[in-house]
Amino acid sequence: MAEEDVKLLGVLGSPFVCRVQIALKLKGVEYQFVPQDLQNKSEELLKYNPIHKKVPVLVHNEKPINESLIIVEYIDEAWKGKSILPADPYQRALARFWAKFIDDKVFIAAWKSVFTVDKNEREKNVEEVHEAFQILEDELKGKFFGGEEFGFVDIAAVNIAFWVPLIQEVAGLQLLTNEKFPKLYKWSQEFMNQPTIKECLPPRDPIFGFFKSRYENLLASAN
């Protein structure tokens, strides 16, 4: 490929950033990871994402793309190689539907299940997460959401595989268990074992440490 300048503005430990890293690795794209301090946002971040001021931001030959799932679709369309989305329009629509479902129904509820002090709020969010996981459990027909090989939906669901087990352990909660959601649980193990995925996941201990101290701060401030 001709002069390619690819930068990824991100933070270690963000599942949204991780989605993009997986997509870039899958396509064999070389890029520069530019870590950000979200408490003290860089000029570069504000220049490339003035509206939301968030990560990830992919900058391809000086052109910024924002929103993790939009970036993943862009990567799929801009570079040849392994396909991330299916080729068939109906299958693509289903993939986009499920990725959106994960964004809307899993992330916030999972976060609030753990990082909420109010017991009723917490219970309500745990229930929401369980409901969403049951729907995904019923949807999972093969090895991956993408079929025999992982695809767009699996990549979108990386937070379920890596982050949910971490934060549930921090809070002593049972969100994703083998007993409740055997297929989803098995999927999470299979997915995290894929070489491409393993190489894109952040190291467990520092991320666990980060969430644990955040959780403890929250509890302490509530007492």
Added chain:
Amino acid sequence: MAQENVKLLGVLGSPFVCRVQIALKLKGVEYEFVAQDLQNKSEELLKYNPIHKKVPVLVHNEKPINESLVIVEYIDEAWKGKSILPTDPYQRALARFWAKFIDDKVFGAAWKSIFTIDENEREKNVKEAQKAFQFLEDELKGKFFGGEKFGFVDIAAVYITFWIPMLQEIAGLELLTNEKFPKLCKWNQEFLSEPTIKESLPPRDPIFAFFKGLYEKIRASAK
């Protein structure tokens, strides 16, 4: 095209359903509109959208697709004819970004600006809606968001064209004004004048009456 069976489950007056109607009209797709009663959901709706139980649902040869923007992308990919999204991957990413921006930042704030009793809540939402409008105002470079011809973002923004002027009239609010947002208001007029759009919009009077009734009911119940 061979045996095509296309059904759209929807309600008259929904901007989400309207997006899909515009896309179908643009592609010249013949379809059956199956009006729904959302207070008394049909078996058909529950069968085709068991997870969200919402409209619009496009059913193409018995295969359902949900979520209005996912449906519009599907229509663009499944049928030839006028393109809805651009062909260039970067322009496509931008189109998806702005459509998502409209979904996330305009709808909720605009709705709550109108249908909230609490003064502070209302003011907060008016500010949010206007902040979103300012971003759109700054983004609008040509005649349409899509350039010389309207495209994905314009279709996503149909809510701003037809529904917002109506709702703000009902509530006596000034959300979208020519003084504050001259380019966006001009875009409104241009978009509304397009034959494809004109033919896809619902009739103004019954929709106005419906929202006016809803508005008065909410205000009455607050007393």
